[in-house]
Amino acid sequence: MNIRFHSRRAAALCLAALFIFTTPLRAQDAKSDAAIFVGNFAQQGINDILAAPIANAEKQQRFGTMFKEFFDLPGIGRFVLARYWRAASPEEQAKFTTLFEDVLVYTWSRRFSEYNGQTLKVSGQQPDGTEGTLVKSTIIGNNNSHFGVDWRLRKRPEGFRVLDIVVEGVSMAITYRQDYATVISQTGSFAGLLGRMESQVADLKRQQGS
């Protein structure tokens, strides 16, 4: 990576997977529905998954359930695939959503065991588009490291849902969007992307023995 980048910003680049959903919210910071939503996600993640005395397979399963509850997966899929989403059949869209959920769950669950007491502090929020809220937060590690995580939320009929997380300026959805667009043009088809995702999920599952 280019050596002009500053190390503390840089170190946070992809560690989102490790911390973002893991950290308790300080009660006094919970000032709005959106902030409370982010806090609940963090609190539930730490209590029920990271700090819970259960086997890793059980953690993965709980996280999968939680993930579906808090994230707008079809919405993320629509954004990540953009024009390819509209060109895909409903069956392909459903298959993509299932695979993408598995990619995220198993990518993140690899790091569950590394949690050691990081906390999340909501620092503010602002309107995001016509129906959304951007919640800004900081993850504070126990060696006083800190990095910024922004949560892009959308109000759906059933409540807030996460559409994207932005860690130190790097958006998960935008990064996957460009990654997947490249794979589609390399393999020449949407089916090619689904095949690559299938083998990635199989690898991740095998590495974690589940």
Place this chain on the structure above:
Amino acid sequence: MKRIPVFRPHPLARLVAAGIVAAGLAACATRPPASNPIAVAAYEEANDPLEPFNRAMFKVDAGLDTLLVRPIIKGYRVIVPENARPHVSNFVDNFRSPITLANDLLQAEFGRAGITLGRFVVNTGVGFFGFFDVGEKIGLAYHSEDFGQTLARWGVPDGPYVYVPLLGPMSFRDGTGFGVDAFLVDPVAWYGRGDGSMAWVQWANFGAVYVTTKDSFIDPLDELKKSSLDYYAALRSSYRQIRAKEIRNGAPPPMEDFDE
């Protein structure tokens, strides 16, 4: 009469440079035909006309990373314990303050220039030559500026994306900025050039920046590699997003079309 030193590249270096330019020209990505609008849109969004050349350099870099960079970082991690590494980074950052200060001023960001100057004074003095970030504790938060960001603020477009082995991803604009900072702005470079016997200072400085930066990037990049399908594309996207954030001085990103 005093002889003016002239920079003369080694003939071999000229040959290598010519080869790289030729390879780059030969390896331009081909634009998809207009009959395939989805492919054309993807090509334009990637904005990477040198992609085949860059991917070749990306492979070269991966090899050098395994053979050269990782063993060096491994050694660094053995010598410098984990809890001391942030202090080494602080020291290196503090040394870089003049570059940030110059670019704050070039961007007419006088408030930020004041913060940079204040941090430099406090951290060098109270913070034991920069090893302790006292500035952060008294409300002078760190930021970094470089000439690539200055050019961006002046309205210079980023130009094609280039992947440089050992250095990593950059745009033409940011690569130019890096060269300007390293050779024209950095006082350490001037000091190193002033007297032939002082050239080692510049190399030591470069080495320290390189090692601390690579050290901080190894783990996040390994993570990105594992979570992505096409690591090259994921890194290109992440690089651009980080640069865009730095150029905005950390302001939130503009709305994306999430509601389309």
